[in-house]
Amino acid sequence: MKIAILPGDGIGPEIVAQAVRVLDALRSDGLPIEYEYGVLGGGAVDATGSPYPEATQKLAQAADAILLGAVGGPQWDNLPREQRPERGLLGIRKQLGVFANLRPAVLYPELANASTLKPEVVSGLDIMIIRELVGDIYFGEPRGIETRNGERVGYNTMVYSESEIRRIAKVAFETAMRRNRKLCSVDKMNVLEATQLWRDVVTEVGKDYPQVELSHMLVDNAAMQLVRNPKQFDVMVTGNMFGDILSDEASMLTGSIGMLPSASLDANNKGLYEPCHGSAPDIAGKNLANPLATILSVAMMLRYSFAKEDAAQRIEAAVKSVLAQGLRTADIFEAGTEKISTTQMGDAVLAAL
Amino acid sequence: MKIAILPGDGIGPEIVAQAVRVLDALRSDGLPIEYEYGVLGGGAVDATGSPYPEATQKLAQAADAILLGAVGGPQWDNLPREQRPERGLLGIRKQLGVFANLRPAVLYPELANASTLKPEVVSGLDIMIIRELVGDIYFGEPRGIETRNGERVGYNTMVYSESEIRRIAKVAFETAMRRNRKLCSVDKMNVLEATQLWRDVVTEVGKDYPQVELSHMLVDNAAMQLVRNPKQFDVMVTGNMFGDILSDEASMLTGSIGMLPSASLDANNKGLYEPCHGSAPDIAGKNLANPLATILSVAMMLRYSFAKEDAAQRIEAAVKSVLAQGLRTADIFEAGTEKISTTQMGDAVLAAL
Numbered sequence A, B: 001m002k003i004a005i006l007p008g009d010g011i012g013p014e015i016v017a018q019a020v021r022v023l024d025a026l027r028s029d030g031l032p033i034e035y036e037y038g039v040l041g042g043g044a045v046d047a048t049g050s051p052y053p054e055a056t057q058k059l060a061q062a063a064d065a066i067l068l069g070a071v072g073g074p075q076w077d078n079l080p081r082e083q084r085p086e087r088g089l090l091g092i093r094k095q096l097g098v099f100a101n102l103r104p105a106v107l108y109p110e111l112a113n114a115s116t117l118k119p120e121v122v123s124g125l126d127i128m129i130i131r132e133l134v135g136d137i138y139f140g141e142p143r144g145i146e147t148r149n150g151e152r153v154g155y156n157t158m159v160y161s162e163s164e165i166r167r168i169a170k171v172a173f174e175t176a177m178r179r180n181r182k183l184c185s186v187d188k189m190n191v192l193e194a195t196q197l198w199r200d201v202v203t204e205v206g207k208d209y210p211q212v213e214l215s216h217m218l219v220d221n222a223a224m225q226l227v228r229n230p231k232q233f234d235v236m237v238t239g240n241m242f243g244d245i246l247s248d249e250a251s252m253l254t255g256s257i258g259m260l261p262s263a264s265l266d267a268n269n270k271g272l273y274e275p276c277h278g279s280a281p282d283i284a285g286k287n288l289a290n291p292l293a294t295i296l297s298v299a300m301m302l303r304y305s306f307a308k309e310d311a312a313q314r315i316e317a318a319v320k321s322v323l324a325q326g327l328r329t330a331d332i333f334e335a336g337t338e339k340i341s342t343t344q345m346g347d348a349v350l351a352a353l
């Protein structure tokens, strides 16, 4: 099982290093994995001129799974569009066809205070957001900025085909079957034809899953309901653009986005795994960042790409045990717990493993 | 000053009736207003076959301001697209060119408990969201659902021109000048060219307002920051689609969306005024709905379309006094307050006036 490791920018290298220690431990215990490193994002632009250089493309395509830290930083913000770090991220997602982005929003009981929401509203929160990741207005053509009647006009195209909707809907229903059999699909069908088709196709796919209770919600209402009563949701599925917004809103409900992993899967469960948080340039290189989201991304990798449920649960249990011991990086620290560094958190997870 | 009154569907007629009592009282006190009624939404479809019939179009075009209840209900959900109630709403917005949608998200101290967020996070919350209302993917062409290579494809066009962005940016900066001179513009410039132009033009307009502290935020981050620390915002400006989502999220932070009014203005301050909430078909006709958002929409009408700041403040003070008296409709009721009906709430506001 080949893993491509792309540490990326900012805190990426630090947090990925801790996740690799976890992978090393599993390998020592007999897990047949090997890995190779590559560059993506701002560092890749600096080194090669491209945020997703060809060597990384080959590496990623040959791998069974990819572990990514995070990309971006202020020093690359003024580069031309095609060289910005996020183009590397969009490029690798699109090229690998990892259309199913799974983003759990889970509140760890030990971290309940971190939420800005009242405890009774979020305690026990456990939502799985499934975001379509390689279609929609992110990649739709035509797009651009041009002059029309003497003024600049910017435009993008939101577009979904039946087959694109069908395959992500299937992932969502299958996920719901393994959880509480409740799926909420989010669209804006009262305004957008693209999402009218979304609702129609999700409804059609739902006929194959009569055990799943399917509901539909408009995106504005979903943004409200996540604040009003997030525990009404179990699995949510939506398009790339709405998913970008709603999954970030949902993660923040937990107050500890430094804990949240993500998986992006293709049709054969090859996957790109990354923490939900960004590259946090302000704390990069200071041994302060929380590596747990990246370590939990490794757990998702073992579960989804390598079907090693046991190993996945072993990692998740280790993370829970570390939290139960009261160990916290700065982002999740509160009075009465012990503040530790990135590497110390890695040590603690390894010890618990 | 001519006002068109469009009670709409569901609870619309009940809440508008209370707002009209307030207008009546101001008229008795010498405010030179007259009004005429029209139909919009589901009721209009039933009566005329169109959600925005010609008679209503004439009425709205001739008026100086329009007061709208709310539109929609399940009985109209399966009508063909062009006949759905919300097409009436989109139609009147577009035809009147009310491009600047002002949506305050204000937490009334008396209702602080209603929020699902911790008191320290939301106490004193007072955000003004300015949403562009007649452009973007809501109205962009081409759009539709068609068959391509043997499968259905749905598509919409996000589009903004320089002049459209410029005029809404001006409203935002002017609003910021009258408040705390802090403006946050929300876009997704790292992915969408249409919003790259948005950022560029807002930045250009900002040069004319050196006293306003302008910041830019990506929409996914904005959705997070509204949950993490909403009080960091004063005035926010964004496009139609992102504004739909973020303004609803922001309203829900207060926990009392039944209190929130909105104004939609054209270039000459002609305006369409409506509560932020919907038509609530489940409680329609039961004398349960909260009329305060509609009454506060009348205050916005007096402020923005009629430049009667005194009268606006008189209404707002009356609403505050009613809350201070402990009077609550069911949606904002809590132990220790007195639960009253829609009409009783109207009585109370009139008495306080």
Ligand SMILES: CC(C)[C@H](C(=O)O)[C@@H](O)C(=O)O
Residues within 6 Å of the ligand: A086, A089, A090, A244, B190, B191, B220
């Ligand atoms: C960096 C950006 C292009 C990306 C996205 O919008 O998809 C990010 O926000 C995410 O959610 O992974």
Ligand SMILES: CC(C)[C@H](C(=O)O)[C@@H](O)C(=O)O
Residues within 6 Å of the ligand: A190, A191, A220, B086, B089, B090, B244
């Ligand atoms: C009813 C719908 C078309 C409308 C919109 O999306 O603009 C509503 O959600 C709103 O925000 O006023």
